[in-house]
Amino acid sequence: MTVISRLLLVLVSLPLLGLALYAVTYSANHAIVYSSIALLEGVAKHSSPDAQQAISVLETGAARAPLVASVRSSLSDFHTTQKDYASAQSVIEEAIALRLTWPYDWMRLAELYAAQNIFDERMSVAIDNVERYGGAERVLTYRKAVFAMRSWYGLDEGQREALNPSIMAVLSSGRAAQRFFFDVERYQRSALFCRQFRGEVSFGDMWCSVYEERQRARLK
Known part of the structure; x- marks a missing residue:
C-alpha cells in the first residue's frame, strides 16, 4: 500500500472514529441520566436519608446530557415532594426551555405557581x-x-x-x-x-x- 493510499485510508477513517466516539459518549451520558432518575425515584419512594446524594447524582447526569428535558422534569417532581417549590420551578423552567411544546411541564409549572401563590x-x-x-x-x-x-x-x-x-x-x-x-x-x-x-x-x-x-x- 502506497503512502498516499494509507493517508486516504486515515482520512476516511477519522470521521467514522469521531462518530463512534460520539455514540459511546452519548450513550454513556444517557445511561448516567436514566440510572440517576431511577435512583432518585427509589429515594423518593423510600424516603431515604440519601436524598441529597441522589439529587447530586441526578444533577451530574443532567449536566452531562444538557438536552435531556425529562431528567429535569423528574428532578422538579422530587423537589416538589420535598416542598422546595422554588427549586422545582427553576428546574421545570429549564425543562420547558428544552421542549417548549410539552404540556405536562407547563401543567407542573402552573401547579408550582399556585403552591407559591403566584397568580399573575x-x-x-x-x-x-x-x-x-x-x-x-x-x-x-x-x-x-x-x-x-x-x-x-x-x-x-x-x-x-x-x-x-x-x-x-x-x-x-x-x-x-x-x-x-x-x-x-x-x-x-x-x-x-x-x-x-x-x-x-x-x-x-x-x-x-x-x-x-x-x-x-x-x-x-
Whole structure:
C-alpha cells in the first residue's frame, strides 16, 4: 500500500472514529441520566436519608446530557415532594426551555405557581400553554379540572374561564365525574362546587344535598 493510499485510508477513517466516539459518549451520558432518575425515584419512594446524594447524582447526569428535558422534569417532581417549590420551578423552567411544546411541564409549572401563590400573568401564560399544547390530552383535562378547584380562590376571572371547559368535560363523563367528586371532597372544595357547578351534572343536586345535610349535622 502506497503512502498516499494509507493517508486516504486515515482520512476516511477519522470521521467514522469521531462518530463512534460520539455514540459511546452519548450513550454513556444517557445511561448516567436514566440510572440517576431511577435512583432518585427509589429515594423518593423510600424516603431515604440519601436524598441529597441522589439529587447530586441526578444533577451530574443532567449536566452531562444538557438536552435531556425529562431528567429535569423528574428532578422538579422530587423537589416538589420535598416542598422546595422554588427549586422545582427553576428546574421545570429549564425543562420547558428544552421542549417548549410539552404540556405536562407547563401543567407542573402552573401547579408550582399556585403552591407559591403566584397568580399573575405568569400563571395565565402557563394555563394558556397547557391548553395550547395539550388540549386533547384526557389526563391533562382531569388534572386541569382538579387544579382549578384547588386553586379557585387565587385564580382571576380569566384564568377560571380558561380552566372551566376542563371542569365541564370531566363532569360530562360519568366515571371521571365520580372520581372528581372524591377529589373535590379531599381538597375541601365541596361548598365551592355546590355554589358554582351544582346544576352542571345530573346527580350534582343529590350529591350537594347529601353534603349540606352532613354539614348541618356537624353544626348540631
